[in-house]
Amino acid sequence: MFNIIPISLEQGLAYALAALGIAFAFRILSFPDLTVDGSFPLGGAVVARLILEGADPVVATLAAIIVGFIAGCCTGFFATKLKINSLLSGILMMTMLYSINLRVMGRANIPLITAPTVFTSMENMEISRDIPVIIFFFLMALLCKIGMDLFLHTEYGLALRATGDNEQMIRSLGVNTDSTTIFGLGLSNGLIALSGALIAQDQGFSDVGMGIGLIVAGLASIIIGEALIKPRSVVRLTLAVVVGSIVYRLIIAFGMRIGLAPTDLKIATGMMVLIALAIPAIRGVKEKKLNLRGI
Amino acid sequence: MATPMLELKNLVKIFNAGTQDEKRAMDSVNLTVEKGEFVTIIGSNGAGKSTLLNLVAGTYLPDEGTVRINDEDVTRQPDYKRASHLARVFQNTTMGTAGEMSIVENLCMAELRGKKRGIRWGVTKSRRTRYTKILKMLDLGLEDRLNQSVGLLSGGQRQSLTLLMTTLMMPELLLLDEHTAALDPKTAAKVLELTNTVVRENKLTTLMITHNMQQAIQYGNRMIMLHQGRIQLDIRGEQKQKLTVAEIVAEFGQTLKDETLLST
Numbered sequence: 001m002f003n004i005i006p007i008s009l010e011q012g013l014a015y016a017l018a019a020l021g022i023a024f025a026f027r028i029l030s031f032p033d034l035t036v037d038g039s040f041p042l043g044g045a046v047v048a049r050l051i052l053e054g055a056d057p058v059v060a061t062l063a064a065i066i067v068g069f070i071a072g073c074c075t076g077f078f079a080t081k082l083k084i085n086s087l088l089s090g091i092l093m094m095t096m097l098y099s100i101n102l103r104v105m106g107r108a109n110i111p112l113i114t115a116p117t118v119f120t121s122m123e124n125m126e127i128s129r130d131i132p133v134i135i136f137f138f139l140m141a142l143l144c145k146i147g148m149d150l151f152l153h154t155e156y157g158l159a160l161r162a163t164g165d166n167e168q169m170i171r172s173l174g175v176n177t178d179s180t181t182i183f184g185l186g187l188s189n190g191l192i193a194l195s196g197a198l199i200a201q202d203q204g205f206s207d208v209g210m211g212i213g214l215i216v217a218g219l220a221s222i223i224i225g226e227a228l229i230k231p232r233s234v235v236r237l238t239l240a241v242v243v244g245s246i247v248y249r250l251i252i253a254f255g256m257r258i259g260l261a262p263t264d265l266k267i268a269t270g271m272m273v274l275i276a277l278a279i280p281a282i283r284g285v286k287e288k289k290l291n292l293r294g295i
Numbered sequence: 296m297a298t299p300m301l302e303l304k305n306l307v308k309i310f311n312a313g314t315q316d317e318k319r320a321m322d323s324v325n326l327t328v329e330k331g332e333f334v335t336i337i338g339s340n341g342a343g344k345s346t347l348l349n350l351v352a353g354t355y356l357p358d359e360g361t362v363r364i365n366d367e368d369v370t371r372q373p374d375y376k377r378a379s380h381l382a383r384v385f386q387n388t389t390m391g392t393a394g395e396m397s398i399v400e401n402l403c404m405a406e407l408r409g410k411k412r413g414i415r416w417g418v419t420k421s422r423r424t425r426y427t428k429i430l431k432m433l434d435l436g437l438e439d440r441l442n443q444s445v446g447l448l449s450g451g452q453r454q455s456l457t458l459l460m461t462t463l464m465m466p467e468l469l470l471l472d473e474h475t476a477a478l479d480p481k482t483a484a485k486v487l488e489l490t491n492t493v494v495r496e497n498k499l500t501t502l503m504i505t506h507n508m509q510q511a512i513q514y515g516n517r518m519i520m521l522h523q524g525r526i527q528l529d530i531r532g533e534q535k536q537k538l539t540v541a542e543i544v545a546e547f548g549q550t551l552k553d554e555t556l557l558s559t
Contacts, residue, residue, distance in 0.1 A: 176373075
């Protein structure tokens with residue numbers, strides 16, 4: 001029973017970076033961005049290919065962030081400058097990224113078991129590999145959470161939040177909301193690609209299918225987190241997302257322990273989100289308890 | 296003579312051009328507003344009042360004609376580029392503020408109207424202190440609720456806050472789009488008094504749309520009336536002060552069938 005805790009903690013913290021990115025698009029920008037399913041494996045693809053080519057793992061990880069940033073900017077460009085529906089913009093980018101990811105990797109899967117990664121030094125320690133890896137992901141999640149908190153309280157950060165809150169108002173105050181949307185989606189997908197790059201190195205392979213359903217898993221994490229911690233401020237929202245990501249992985253691990261087949265994971269997650277979103281309609285009230293922004 | 300603050304020349308705006316619903320919402324309008332003028336705008340529904348303000352603010356771009364603000368041609372500029380010139384308060388009380396953000400954050404965003412926004416801390420200590428002082432003058436108790444989200448405020452409070460936000464960074468032109476119409480009469484009167492004080496104290500060049508003719512006469516030093524996308528009446532100074540609602544109705548009763556307009 002207890003051995004599901006370390007693995008859930010590790011996965012929850014690792015995927016928390018992606019969940020923070022998803023929350024940034026959905027909750028801060030009110031932009032239902034579906035690029036995620038493509039930008040997450042993009043991070044893995046870039047890092048795997050570069051490591052295979054002999055690049056330093058840290059440099060490869062930074063490159064993954066930049067490429068993810070560009071992918072997010074493309075989605076933002078489609079939605080603002082080309083005036084394509086925001087959902088469709090994300091779907092188009094996600095679909096095109098599938099081909100791009102295959103091109104980047106040259107095949108569907110790159111194993112990284114023997115390759116040097118950012119985790120290599122942790123494997124040669126006296127203690128079990130789990131502990132330094134969990135600490136590493138904890139520090140990464142903390143860093144991203146605090147970084148996002150600080151950034152969203154800067155002058156530019158306020159404009160980004162207002163873009164998702166009241167676009168016309170912030171335009172009338174002189175902000176080009178096309179730019180804030182494009183840049184914001186870049187940041188969001190950069191964070192998601194970082195998550196993909198780190199997870200690929202941690203699990204020892206990059207696979208073109210590793211992002212399938214991530215958007216739903218991310219939303220499930222956000223919904224769970226927000227149910228536990230009311231997101232009354234940015235600081236609380238980001239905390240809720242990290243906590244929600246861990247709790248979500250715990251629930252999944254527990255479900256598998258009591259007999260849930262791995263192949264049924266997506267339907268279980270989907271049902272979780274569906275029920276959470278349907279509760280207000282079923283109760284027949286205009287419920288404001290669950291923040292549905294961006295969904 | 297000094298350059299006018301606002302100069303509209305032959306302004307035309309057509310909606311649904313080429314369809315059955317084609318409507319000339321703005322029909323060759325010429326209007327010059329001098330620095331410091333407080334213009335009230337009346338007219339029945341669909342007369343073009345909001346269209347006029349939207350064209351000045353850049354929400355719509357005109358089909359013909361030019362818009363000059365403080366001697367700068369802004370005709371082709373999108374709304375966010377004109378923001379350094381003008382500030383606006385809307386009828387809908389939720390439109391002028393970001394509801395999920397706090398009072399101080401809203402004030403901070405307004406203070407940076409038309410300026411570059413950097414990766415600097417937004418609500419600094421000095422800003423917070425200053426906002427507290429300014430909010431105290433509103434006398435709505437908002438100075439004790441700095442960190443509360445604006446969505447928790449009443450319509451009147453939100454509108455007063457929006458008005459205050461426009462003055463943190465003095466606009467060359469203040470646009471008021473029936474900004475008291477959604478409030479209850481008592482609150483509306485208060486917000487209108489506040490408006491008058493703010494405009495007079497800062498000698499703001501102002502365009503104010505109102506549905507209420509009494510208000511249009513009482514406030515400001517110039518009044519224009521729009522009808523079918525044209526300026527039907529333009530009076531100022533002493534002539535305006537002597538004006539009564541009855542006179543306008545007697546003279547323009549035909550064009551003013553709209554009941555709401557006749558309410559005093």
